[in-house]
Amino acid sequence: VTALLAAGGKVLDWCVRSEGSSRSSALIRILLVPVLWSRWAGELLLFENLEPPQALLVFSFFASTTLMLLGLGSRVATLWAGLTALSMYYWFGLELGREPWTHHHTYVLAAGTFLCALTPCGRSYSLDRWLALRRAERAGRPAPPERGNLWGLRLIALQLSLIYLYTAYDKTTAAFLGGERMEGILLYYYLGSDLPRWPGFHALMAAVSVATVLLEYALGVGLLFRRTRRRLVLPGLALHAAFYVLLPVRTYSATIFVLYLAYFDAGAVHAVIDRLSGDAGPGQQRAEGA
């Protein structure tokens, strides 16, 4: 019982009692905006959306994402953008029947934006930060730390892991693992009705299918732990790059690339940025332990 309580306490610490650098959160905030724009801006042109609910949506989308990018009232702006994107998925998509807005890539983007609002995303790389530095300078106080509670990053990481686990579970069927579903997808998008007769083609499809499912299960669990993360990050990124090039996943891969930052130790990301900018600050020393 004591061991269980101790383990529970450690999990609780990791979930809601962790503090660290706000830089990875800020990068997620900034990088999500071009993904949001590339997914929706073209469908939210004002002249095509002059009716009141749509016009309000246009205003809400562009105002919130612009503030989010600039980092002015960062967390409020990100929450606003996240709720706007969620309203596009739930209200305009599911309720009003705008079907393309109900796809998995739009949900990931909306949910990721919403969860980013729970991170300290305004304490770095933002107008909020610039104003805070100016206030501190005028008051003769030291610069405010680029730190905050990391619970939002934990939620983003857990959301990504759950996506991997559930999508792997969905593929754990005889039809998928045997290669037939992979053949169906390959033919549908590339080869039409002509199944290749190469020797070993079916075995290759089965092997690719099994490897995909095993990788997704591994990513779902392994990316949460430092030791296994190192081995899994590149295969994970390669998997999403392949999805991006081979299949019509829209902004899904780009969103996942951005949200991967949540898996990394916030201190390690901070240290890498220090190193890239030639600042041999304390964060750099921590990179070795990350």
Place this chain on the structure above:
Amino acid sequence: MDAGREQIGIRPPGAGRSGTILRAAVFSALLAWMAAGPFYVQVLGGRGGIARYIREWVMFSLRGMDFVEARFYRQRTDGTRIELDRFALLGYPDRGRAPLGLRRIPNQERTLHIAKELCDKLGPGADVRVVSHLATAGGWRRQYRGTEKICK
């Protein structure tokens, strides 16, 4: 202060404690939605009601289906078969210039229609056979076994 270092297990005193409790409550609610929602729909098979608002993670499980994988043959009188190039026979120099319905055959009716067109092209007495499968969620489902004479 070391800006970069991650500190796990912070214990804020006084008012900070209620913030931790609130965070833990919101964290638990969001995690429950993220984890239990798909479990209800994907594992337990929940449908209707709240299930409509739960995001399933079933990428491409509904893609790559509802089309036919097909091979067309001309059967000789001695029982041997020659595979037919449906694109060439129907007047397309390569598959890239053929219409989508010929490249990716959508259903059994279209398969039969193409086979009959091949019969017409080959002329009287031709014996065209088809081996085809429909792509379904459960894998390939056999349609024509190559035993049926298509040409009348």
